[in-house]
Amino acid sequence: MDIRVSALPGHRQGILRFDAESFPCALGRSGIVTDKREGDGGTPVGSFALRELLFRPDRAAKPLTALSAKPIAPDDGWCDAPSDKAYNRPVKLPYKASAETLWREDHLYDLVVPLGYNDDPVRHGAGSAIFFHLAKEDGSGLAATEGCVALRLPDMLHILARVTPETRMIVELASAA
Template sequence: MTRTGLLDEILVTAAPGSTTGILTAGGARFECALGRTGILHEKREGDGGTPVGTFPLRALRYRADRLTAPETALPMTPIAEDDGWCDAPGDPNYNRPVKHPYPASAERMWREDHLYDLVVILGQNDDPVIPGAGSAIFFHLAKETGAGLRPTEGCVALRLPGMLNVLARCGPCTLMRIEPS
């Protein structure tokens, strides 16, 4: 932790091929969901993998119609119904926020399934953006299945109580490090 009490780093580890891992934030540990193909050293668009690497937490977006703004030092913006995130590698706005309707493929940020009620934009493939090297890699809420946490499409996901705990200790200098265990 930094002098201000905010985390310098969040660590996510998983065994190769696993779709769940452990997220460690300070002294707290949480089960997290990972991509449907586990963690990958070389991220490609549509591969379903969570990328290995260290990524800044750029900003938090949240559904103000469902939750009050959580405690965090991250920059924060409410999600609007027309918010999207471009996932078309050939589009000039690839891996960038867009507004719907959008002429190219773009994920909707306003979702009915609650996954993006709290969603942190990770600085993966954004400085610079490389077409095809992965888009929309977020830190968001997890979905439960009868067998545990449902895999993501490449993101890191936590249950709501864990997410609130972690967000309260995050700020603009906090990094997420994802690595094999």
Template sequence: MTETAEETSPDILVTAEMGSTEGVLTIGALCFRCALGRSGLVHDKREGDGGTPLGRFPLRELRYRQDRLPAPETRLPLFPIAPSDGWCDAPEDEAYNRPVRLPYPASAEKMWRSDALYDLVTVLGHNDDPVVPGAGSAIFFHLAKEEDGRLKPTEGCVALRLEDMLQVLALCGPETAMEIRAL
């Protein structure tokens, strides 16, 4: 069986100058400013370095806060976030760079946040097949924090404003990948 144009999604391209905490995200004919990690783009991602990794990463799934937003239009696998959801960021733990239930005995990021950053959060296939301890965890495509009209840097993720994210997600399916490149 072949895919029709309706079932095929364009890939996402993120480009930025090395060292910049903002980039440009393009999908099809759409183009948006996006936030990047506080250390900009990095060739060799390491846990806690604040860098957004260069490379091509599949979009694994979309998680969302159903108490704050209706299920967005997308063909990505969709999962509601629960208050007990976490993501292990402890390189020495067997669940490193995997979802966990909180409380968790090792360090883990809370997915249920008081701010809106993870109201929509797409898991990128970075360091997950196989997982390499210390090579970076919780690299997501999520909502941006904005201050005085500027997108604030992330901890290593790619982030968009809500209205931009909704347009992008509507074009995404299980075959969509995000390519992050330096200019």
């Protein structure tokens, strides 16, 4: 069973559908895009594998899930430098090129699932660090991401408990009725 994601009017927020249930989700600040580029703030359209669950062990125990799971550490990062050989790959910090920190002060990456976007093969400049992670609230609901799909913690735990390694996240331009 796959996860389906589509944008709501306004583009920054969407609906995530899984097994006849719907959940509000945050999308990239530029909405869903068909031609993803590094730094554009878009959530790429497509069908993506859920690679594994990364979790922050000082904040939560490994949640129930059939995905492979591993704890992150304070020196874990993700390379977002398009010209670097480790582009769109995990790295150890400090790293010689630009890299996103996975061990964050906010709670966005307490649970994070790297999506199988631009990783086999990697196309330099086509976008990196596209994750399924926890959402942040803002005054109008869920705050936009930099291109990821994000859920509230209870919804994320519910989904993680029911996905399998075969589950794919399908990001669509139009809302499915």
